[in-house]
Each structure stands twice: as C-alpha cells, then as structure tokens.
Amino acid sequence: MANKTLRALVIILAFAIAGYAIVQYGVLQASSAGLVSFKLTKPNFELQPWIYVLYAHIFTAVFALVIGPFQLFIKPTSARRRWHRRLGYGYVASIMISGIVNVYLSLFATGGWVSSLGFMSLDVLWVATTLTAVRKIIAKDVQAHRVWMLRSYALTFSAVTLRILLAPLAILLGDFEAAFRIVAWACWIPNLIVIETVIRRMRLRQQY
Template identity: 85%
Template sequence: MANKTIRTLVFILAFSIAGYAIVQYGILQASNAGLVSFKLQKPDFALKPWIYVLYTHIFTAIFALIIGPFQLFIKPTLARRSWHRRLGYGYVVSITVSGIVNVYLSLFATGGWISSFGFMSLDVLWVSTTLIAVRKIIAKDIQAHKIWMLRSYALTFSAVTLRILLAPLAILLGDFEAAFRVVAWACWIPNLLVIEFVIARMRLRQRQ
C-alpha cells in the first residue's frame, strides 16, 4: 500500500512540474518566470543565447521526468518490452542532451560559484548514473540496470524538489540568491540519500 502511494505521488509531482514548465515556458512568456525575471534585473545579463539553452534543458528534462515513472514502475512484460526499450532510448538521449547543455547554464547559475558547482555536480552524476545503467543492461545485468536507473531518476526528480524547496527557502532566507545557493545542492543530495535507502532495503529483502 505504501509503495503504491509513493508511486502515485511520484507520478502526480512529476506531471505537475512538467505541466507547470510547459505552461510557463511554452505558453506564457519566459520572462515572467521567477528565475528569468530575476536575471533580467541584472544590467550585465545577456538573455540570448542563455534563454535558448534554458529551453533545451527544460524540455529535454521534462521528457525524462515524465518517462521515468513509466519505465520504473510499470513492469516491462513481453508485450511492453519494445515500448520500454524505445522510451528508454528517449530517456537516455534526453538526459544526455539536457546534462550537456546544463553545463553551460551552470556557468551562469544564480548564486555564483556555489550554485554553479552544485548544479555541475548534479549534471555529472545525472549523466553518469544514466550511462552506467545503459552499460548494465547491455551486459544483461537487469538488477544492476534497475538500481542505476533508480539513481538516475532520483537525480531527474531534482527538477521537482528544486521547485518545492526554492520558494520556502527564499522566504526563510529573505534572499533569492542565497536560496538558490542552498537549493543547488538540496534539490538532489536528499534524493540520492533516499534512493540509496530504498536500494539498501531492496537488497536486504532479496537476501531474506
């Protein structure tokens, strides 16, 4: 029952954040988004080409965010295996592209080098865990593939935790830049700690 509730919550949060991003950046003006409007207040900030790189990062990350739960929580039966493989390709390509372009965005992260280092670390781990998962499935190590994909999606889910934490942190600290320095790390480190706990429990059950 608890597992079903958690999975449902992951679906709801992933699709909610994806829907928000699509509306904010795909339908409304990007300049009205909190991060973009904050950057536009700085006279030395050049919106282009930064905004185009941001669009690339957002929409590839969204694709990975909404694909992930289907890949992790719906068992790839024989009938679904081809779709699982196709969606898996899409997930890996999306993360690879998003991770690469996010290196550029990290260099201009709000909050200076602390934020840049946090997001850069996230990018490296995000792409690395995903590619390790690919290597494991090529080697036909299904269990290891699943474990590394759990780590990969925990990092993908940082898109959700960032947006959950940013506003409360900004209010608590009274400074958007200070909040961004914190959230650059807080959006993904707790996710990894939680998923490592889940993985440890999975391994313990397998030994019993």
C-alpha cells in the same frame, strides 16, 4: 501500501512540475518565470543565447521526468518490452542532451560559484548514473540496470525538489540568491539519500 503511495506521489509531482514548465515556458512568457525575471534585473545579464539553452534543458528534462515513472514502475513484460526499450532510448537521449546544455547553464547559475558547483556536480552524476545503467543492461545485468536507473531518476527528480524548496527558502531567507545557493545542492543530495535507502531495503527483501 507505502511503496504504492510513494510511487503515486512521485508520478503526481512529476506531472505537476512538467505541466508547470510546459505552461510557463511553452504557453506564457518565459520572462515572467521567477528565475528569468530575477536574472533580468541584473544589468550584465544577456538573455540570449542563455534563454534558448534554458529551453533546451527544460524540454529535454521534462521529457525524462515524465518518461521515468513508466520505465521504473511498469514491469516490462514481453508485450511491453519494445516500448520499454524505445522509451528508454528517449530517456537516455534526453538526459545526454540536457547534460550537455546544463554545463553552459551551470556556468551562469544564479548564486555564483557555489550554485555553479552544485549544479555541475548534479549534471555529472546525472549523466554518469544514466550511462552506467545503459552499460548494465548491455551486459544483460537487469537488476543492476534497474538500481542505476533508480539513481538516475532520483537525480532527474531534482527538477521537482528544486521547485518545492526554492520558494519557501527564498521567503525564509529573504534572499533569492542565497536560497538558490542552498537549493543547488539540496535539490538532489536528499534525493540520492532517499533512493539509496530504497535500494538498500530492496536488497534486504531479496535476501529473505
């Protein structure tokens, strides 16, 4: 029951944040988004080409965010294996693209070098866990592939935890930049701690 509840919560939050991103950046004006509007207050900030790189990151990350639950929570039976593989290609490709553009975005992160280092660390781990998962499935180690994909999606899910934490922290601290420095780390480190706990429990169940 707990696992089903957690899965349902992950799916709901993933789709909610994906929907928000699509509406905010695909339908409404990007300049009205909190992060973009804050950056526009900075006299030395240049919107272009930063905004186009941000769009590339958002839509590839949203793609991975939405695909992830289907890949992790639906068992790839014989009938579904082809779609599992195709969606997997899409998931990995979206992370590789997002990982590349994130290097640029990290250099200009709100909050200075503390935020930059946090997001750069996230980016490196995101790409590394995903590529490790790919290597495991190429080696036909299905169990290890699943474990590394869980880690990969935990980092993908940082898009959700960032948006859950940012507004309350900004209100609590009264400083958007200070909140952003914290959330640059807090959006993904707890995710990894949680998923490592889940993985440990999975392994313990397999032993008994």
